[in-house]
Amino acid sequence: MTELGGTRALVTGATSGLGLAMATALVDAGARVVITSRHAERARHAAAHLGPAAVGLALDARNEGGVAAGVAEVWERLGGIDLLVNNAGIGMRTVNPRFLSDPKPFWEVPPDGFRDVLETKATGCFLMARAVVPLMLEQGGGRIVTISMNEATMVRRGFVPYGPSGAAVEALSRVMAADLAGSAVTVNVLLPGGATDTGMIPDDTPAAARERLLDPSIMGAPIVWLASPAAAGVHDERIVAAKFEQWLAARWGPCS
DSSP states (O other): OOOOTTOEEEESSOSSHHHHHHHHHHHHTTOEEEEEESSHHHHHHHHHHHOTTEEEEEOOTTOHHHHHHHHHHHHHHHTSOSEEEEOOOOOGGGTOTTTTTSOOOGGGSOHHHHHHHHIIIIIHHHHHHHHHHHHHHHHTOEEEEEEOOOHHHHTOTTOTTHHHHHHHHHHHHHHHHHHTTTSSEEEEEEEOSSOBSSTTSOTTOOHHHHTTSBOGGGGHHHHHHHHSGGGTTOOSOEEEGGGHHHHHHHHHOTTO
16 A cells, blocks of 8 residues: 555544544555544544554534634644545434435424534535645645545435535535645545445445445545545546546556
8 A cells, every 4th residue: 555654634523434444544554643523532542543643633623613723733743734634524314313214305304403414514624624724835735635425415315414515515625626726735525436334324224235335444545545645736536436446547547
């Protein structure tokens, strides 16, 4: 795997699922990684399992003051941030625990549940990038990776507010990329390419359906590549992890 010695990464929402898988891959490739959670103990516990190259930090991506303080602490601990992975998010289970077998129309979604999902994913991505990008520009460069979802999921029946949260972060990332065009800070979107076997899946999901779920580790290779020298200058791309090798070969050849 690509060597990332010296790379300093911040991965939000990284105590489980896709976030933990990406943090693990980055640590295994030699990066120093700060992982965040709303809960300090969960963040510390997950970081301890990743080893001395990882640090766990309590950070609520929805809170402007908390984000500013958290980013300042990460910057001080690591001496800078080369990679921000905007992954923090909550899924459909928070508004409908049986969203796959019993989808609910949008008018039955509690407003507080709608706000919580949108604020965690979309507002969280905005606040994190807003805090990190000026520092990256000052240090001479950096990389932002936003974790998204399939477009079909964004408009799927019964998927308010999770689907719209994905559409929002993709639009936000495209605008961020346009605003940063020509700078030393790059912005890209990464998504699994299918449903993944994480805690966001309902407990009543049939075994046959679970067997078709992607393993979260599928995010490892593309996030390490996006943090590596090979991805220098790669900007405003939408990368599907399940098709990463084909995508890479089509653009840079099989030996990239």
